[in-house]
Amino acid sequence: MSETVRSRATRSSNVATYQDTYRSSLTDPEGFWLGAAGVIDWERAPARALDGERAPLYRWFPDGRLNTCHNALDRHVEAGHGDRTALIHDSAYTGEQRSYTYAELRDLVARFAGVLREQGVGAGDRVVIYLPMVPEAAVAMLACARLGAVHSVVFGGFAPRELAARVDDARPKVLVTASCGIEPGRVVAYRPMVDEALRLAGHRPDRVIVLQREQLRADPVDGDLDWDEAMAAAEPAPCVPVDATDPLYILYTSGTTGRPKGVVRDNGGHAVALAWSMANVYDIGAGDVWWTASDVGWVVGHSYIVYAPLLVGATTVLYEGKPVGTPDAGAFWRVIAQHGVKALFTAPTALRAIKKVDPQGELLAGHDLSGFRTLFLAGERLDPETYHWSADILGVPVIDHWWQTETGWAVAANLRGLDPMPVKPGSPTVPVPGYDVRILDEQGAEVPPGTEGAICIRLPLPPGTLPTLWGDDDRYVSSYLSRFEGHYLTGDGGYRDEDGYLYVMGRIDDVINVAGHRLSTGSMEAVLAAHPAVAECAVIGVADSLKGQVPRGLVVLKAGAAYDPDELRAELVAAVRSEIGPVAAFKEVDVVAGLPKTRSGKILRKSMRSLAEGRDEPVPSTIEDPAVLDALREVLRPGAGEGPARPGPQD
Known part of the structure; x- marks a missing residue:
């Protein structure tokens, strides 16, 4: 040239x-x-x-x-x-x-x-x-x-x-x-x-x-x-x-x-x-x-x-x-050690998948990660719990x-x-x-x-x-x-804080309007993810005749986590009310086996909202496993949460 x-x-x-x-x-x-x-x-x-x-x-x-x-x-x-x-x-x-x-x-x-x-x-x-x-x-x-x-x-x-x-x-x-x-x-x-x-x-x-x-x-x-x-x-x-x-x-x-x-x-x-x-x-x-x-x-x-x-x-x-779905959930650590990787870039979903199977990081044993310097994460919001877990087990900077x-x-x-x-x-x-x-x-x-x-x-x-x-x-x-x-x-x-740091709370359409109050579902997800039993979570806004919209939480537990479902729900509801306030009207949270995701790891919140509001829309072609969404139909269908009151604070 x-x-x-x-x-x-x-x-x-x-x-x-x-x-x-x-x-x-x-x-x-x-x-x-x-x-x-x-x-x-x-x-x-x-x-x-x-x-x-x-x-x-x-x-x-x-x-x-x-x-x-x-x-x-x-x-x-x-x-x-x-x-x-x-x-x-x-x-x-x-x-x-x-x-x-x-x-x-x-x-x-x-x-x-x-x-x-x-x-x-x-x-x-x-x-x-x-x-x-x-x-x-x-x-x-x-x-x-x-x-x-x-x-x-x-x-x-x-x-x-x-x-x-x-x-x-x-x-x-x-x-x-x-x-x-x-x-x-x-x-x-x-x-x-x-x-x-x-x-x-x-x-x-x-x-x-x-x-x-x-x-x-x-x-x-x-x-x-x-x-x-x-x-x-x-x-x-x-x-x-x-x-x-x-x-x-x-x-x-x-x-x-x-x-x-x-x-x-x-x-x-x-x-x-x-x-x-x-x-x-x-x-x-x-x-x-x-x-x-x-x-x-x-x-x-x-x-x-x-x-x-x-x-x-x-x-x-x-x-x-993939981090799981392969014979070894520690495959990521094997690749880093074997090929001398200096830095890894992946999505938080991958880390949450590993954390769910291996919450104590035991699969790191035997892998020499001495040349590994930085973990970069992007593609979705990095919840603080996944950040702390990754930083603790890897001992390197975790950069969102x-x-x-x-x-x-x-x-x-x-x-x-x-x-x-x-x-x-x-x-x-x-x-x-x-x-x-x-x-x-x-x-x-x-x-x-x-x-x-x-x-x-x-x-x-x-x-x-x-x-x-x-x-x-x-x-x-x-x-x-x-x-x-x-x-x-x-x-x-x-928003940006006083130091100029940017906080990305989620898509604008994931901001819900609860009785005239605009609230970020990302803020509520951060609270749920901080619970020691929760591997990953999602909060969706569901149409409500009184308040316009109300939040609905879904959580996946870490492998081996043993919690009474009703006690866990009460703890999670109380945590959101404490951190966000009663204005969030957060009352419903369910423990589920998995969350529906695209093949790139993004949670399909829109599809879950449609189920919760009784709309049977086509399953997105980008979904990784349609069976996960099918399993949520009974949980999310309108009226599924009605019946005997669950323990937890009330408005």
Whole structure:
């Protein structure tokens, strides 16, 4: 590549503190982000950082050209680091492990890019990727980036109708899939789901490429291309430079009805932001081993399994498995010890699942975690109990941070590579440089510290965030930028304390109105989670003819916890009334075997509210285990809590 700007130190070492860095990012975004862009190799280095000519549709590095795959792979090989380990694949389901050096991964990606090129895929064309957690998923993503094509990864195992909707919106030239995926206790055939999706879709890809897995091979379909055969015959393809503002990928948000919302990520801003975040947020650099325990189908997998660690020359662990549901609930500790993981990034759900099975942390025994430095958690609110449990058994900093599919990287964090701060349980710490976070009331005015409101981000959003929705600028503006002028609406509510720490209390629609009082269900969940018997919990707002809404609690107990149900209910009700106040009208709490969740670990509160209010809505296609929701029907159905009064305080 010409006009290349070679990598240099990625940390913001020219400033001494978080406050200096944050202030600089907001007062001089042009200088700040052009400086950060210096760690990226450019085919044409940008002279401008921000283009606001079409505000509120901002663009970053409009005159820059680069290739993301070159930055993730080729430049490390060219710099003499081809023998460094780039990716470790570890499957708890098959027992297989394999490592790939940067040179090996570069060669595989170049060859699969050649496969796609033979099928007519070029810059700007779309490729839908429907694969399980196998190395080929990362290879396919990077191969698209190599050609300047746009990938859209669909979580492996999504129902055919969900896949069809994404095919119709993205209109891919090629669809890449596997013969099967593996989930706890079963093998899932992918090819029949792909066939049904293509039957439902109006758009038909030119070619389907199938990776055959030995656990379940798929019968050939006319016109299919076998992954292994195609790779054997392919010629490697070189990197194709694209404009920094050209799209790298489309990632569809789950849970929408009608046309899905396709979050767009550009090439230039994405590369700059993720490289900056690895050094400054996570303290990870070249040669470090980094593990993100998520799935490539989610934004966390895009950003921090595939792109960010490779952009900085680290080793990334791609893990096929779950903390429980595998033979060993201590599998997480085994992976950290065996591969020398410096930092782990996962969701609080994973820790709660481990805690439920092993509340004393006995499964840590025999695993050498001496090289493990930090546990990062995100994806849902980290309750203080899970925070304290994780910190106690691991003996390392446990860092909550908060971001969204739309932002692509952290909005609020404790910046471990820049200026580590004291941890406050329940808070993801402070806004990350580049994010001008404001807490607004319903009229759009900023509220004082300690007052809850809508969490918004003053425009422009920093690099790496969504510039728009795929093919629908108007929907992007109406969905995110119209509620408060000049601000991006996150959809989450919360507050900031006197020290500037941000507290994210949950989605705005999880704020319930009890007799005219607006109350956060997240605050009530924090109280329930603090009880020593509770492994995880949820509070939902249920329609009530007298008060408008009333809270309803559901708790899952830790393994081995022995409590009388009525006594436990009384303790939990009393705790909420003590911490939140009688105004919460909290009277109902049930012990259940499990909570319904999406495959990414988020609790399906909306589905539980529907059951509690007598609405029999369709089961979301994103649900991990429909049987869990079925088991709650009898508990949550209207009138289920009526009958003899339960012990506990009354209004």
